[in-house]
Amino acid sequence: MNKLIIPDLINSLNSILPEIVLSFTLVAIILSDLIFHKNKKYLPYISLIGLIITFVFLINQFGKSDPAFPVSSQLSLLSLDPFSLFFKVIILVSSFLIVLFSISSKEIESGSNRHGEYYGLLFGMIIGMFFMISANDLILIYLSLELLSLSSYILAGFVKTSLRNSEASLKYLIYGAASSGIMLFGISILYGIFGSTNLQEINALINTPAASQLTFLISVILIFAGIGFKISIVPFHFWTPDVYEGAPITITAFLSVASKAAGFAVLIRFLKVTFIDSFTGNGYWQLIGYIDWQTLLIIIAIITMTFGNFAALWQDNLKRMLAYSSIAHAGYLMLGVSVLSDQGLIAVLVYFFIYMFMNLGAFYVVMLIANKINSEEIDDYTGIGYSLPFLGTVLGLFLVSLTGLPPTAGFIGKLYLFIALVDANMITVAIIALLNTVVSLYYYIRVLRVMFLIKSDKTVSINLSPLSFVVLMFMAIPTLVLGIYFSPLVSFAKESVQLLGF
């Protein structure tokens, strides 16, 4: 037995090459920060190179479905399947963009002597998310979730002298630590019931009568507290507006896309691997459990998006408005999960890929304008469509796409979601989601109205650097093109619904 462990470990190292490259980049960043502490200009470029190499190794894993770090002949700690690959691509692309954002951010520039910490912790977050996405064991999920959280607590308060940075960081820390502690208590009860923390093993033991239903239910609800905090669904959303408004805008954008993606990946894996009973022919999942999962998820999803959309109506700060809008989008994505079928999962993946471009894009334009006018209040955007026609138009594009109007990509995301809902005979739910989209139209278009229909005598001028222009186009072009030509994305998503062992 003992002799078998070492070759298994060495073989497994081959399947986590992307994570290894990320860790080496983290070490390289810290070392070069220590050795060349006079000049920190090249730190973002080390990060970019690390991310590109990671991407190359990740592409090598395309189409493979391997277990890594086996604990017995069937069970493993990590599962590297097409599903995790899809989410890892999302995280890598968004991290790449966030590093590019950070180069042109004035907020991050102000702490330039601490750039080593900034990029190092950013890589801490990325490694945490990578392990979280493919983790197949509750303890590994918990540890990687904490690695992600601990790095992001510090990054949320990166500018130490800024009052709102510090406040965001404290609030994130208190809510985050409490909810992950509650999650750990849930895991400990689950361990007591089943004697294991492996998701597949729990799935095999779940039907034995030894498990008390009430205890089991309580432990699962406690675990949902930890995951729900990461994706900011309604009972656990309190931190979102404050942290998103207070944190540096690059970190806000990263939290709203990458950390949410990791949270959703864990949620889907936890639901599907732990509770799956059987598949009906057309890709619907039959979940075991003592409660009606579908109704529970639908209720959470509807409350989440209704709350997010209505609260966003009253916001005067663009960053805070985008925070509420990201809560609403978490609601739409939950709706895709609640279909509990492969088609619903495809809708979630497509939606997430598109959401990444449009949400990051909106934050980037807000950042570029805030660099100049030092404000994110919507009132300060008066007439910006005239003085900055290019930036105004691009922001308009992203906001229209977030609403989900054709011909932008956001429409395709919503379309696939509604098709999945209608196919599963959830017409009422689809109508509620549609009405929610109408509500969201009001607050997105309000920004456009302020920018383009109200004249202002103040003129703002921004000299867009070539880098910023390229980054903007990198997000604006997919937002437009994926609205018209989306079949490659959909087929990529279709190949990615495969979880290990299913």
Added chain:
Amino acid sequence: MEVGLNHFLVVSTLLFSMGIYAIVTRKNAILVLMGIELILNSANINFIAFSRYGNFGLQGHLIALFVIVLAAAEAAIALAIVLNIYKTLSTVNIDEIDNLKD
């Protein structure tokens, strides 16, 4: 009377409840963080008790070790953030730190 699994579970549940109570009612950030430590340690007691009385091997003990290390890291980061708040605002009362509100 012999000490059994139930005794440990009662202690851990009490600790958990006290932790939640501290998080909900305390105004001082440091006391809230102490509540969080209580929750983590209650989970640790659970892990070790289950692993000892359920004959699950040493896995529970290992998990508890991981959690202890993690709790230390979390405490270090939390105290650094609270210290930074104290430097800028000269208070650690959570109710007074409310500049970000609608």
